[in-house]
Amino acid sequence: MIGRLRGTLISKQPPEIVLDVNGVGYEVQMPMSCLFNLPDVGAEVTLITHFVVREDAQLLYGFNTHAERHLFRQLIKAQGVGPKLALTIMSGMTAHQFVQAVSRDDVAALVKLPGVGKKTAERLVVEMRDKLQNWTSDTPATDAMPIDMNDLEPTVSAARPRDDALDALLALGYKPAQAEKAIANASKQAPEASSEELIRAALRSMH
Known part of the structure; x- marks a missing residue:
């Protein structure tokens, strides 16, 4: 099991x-929501x-804090939620925002995420409520707030x-038409934006 890595960031190709x-x-x-908080390449x-071993692949999922990994591990235990959907959920909202949505029974916020229908959202609220009842976040202060484009230092990958x-949003499960529209709108507003800035703006527009 690989539980922690420390090294030099040499490439960002979201996600x-x-x-x-x-x-x-x-x-x-x-x-x-975790990748945006990383420093520049270098x-x-x-x-x-969190290390996942499958018959056809060995995959590593990374987080900035133990709290974020804990949420990821709780998500993949939920019925019908695998690592890919858990990654998508935690990309569309921060760990803190997800916990708040569950505590408020905010199904509407969850169904905005790709791959999360009404039944899945309702099941997540029911299954995760008790697991997150005593949630304590060791995430940075920025994690407790909605994603803000002004917090990001531009990094061109x-x-x-x-x-x-666009590739990043498709990898997260967003439908091509939805992703293309969001990226196009973000690009019009900021023609010189980096890929991370465009992703951040697109995610904000869809949620």
Whole structure:
């Protein structure tokens, strides 16, 4: 089990990053709410990780705090929720926002996420309520607030930020038409935006 990684951030290709740990590059998938809080490429970072072994793949999921990983692990225990959907849920809202939605029985907020229908949202509220009853977050102060584009220092991960942003949303499960519309609108408002900025703006517009 790989539970923690510390190394140099060498690539950001949302929702995946590559972390160099003593010469070994680890590919790590992260929720957008966690990835947005990472420093620039080249900085040293520490990630709390969850390792998934399947017949056809070995996958690492990364988080900034133990609380975020704990939420991820609780989500994948819920009926009908696998790692991919859990990643999507935690990309559409922060851990703190999800806990608030569950505590308020806010099904409407959950059904806005791709892959989460009304029945799934209602089931999540019921199954997660007791598990998160004594929730204590060790996340940074920014995690307790809605995602704000002004908190992000621009980081260009590739020469085509618009295409990269679209690929990221599709990887998270958003429908092509929905993702394309959101990215197009974000691009019009900020033509020179990086892929991360476009993703952040698109997610905000859809939620």
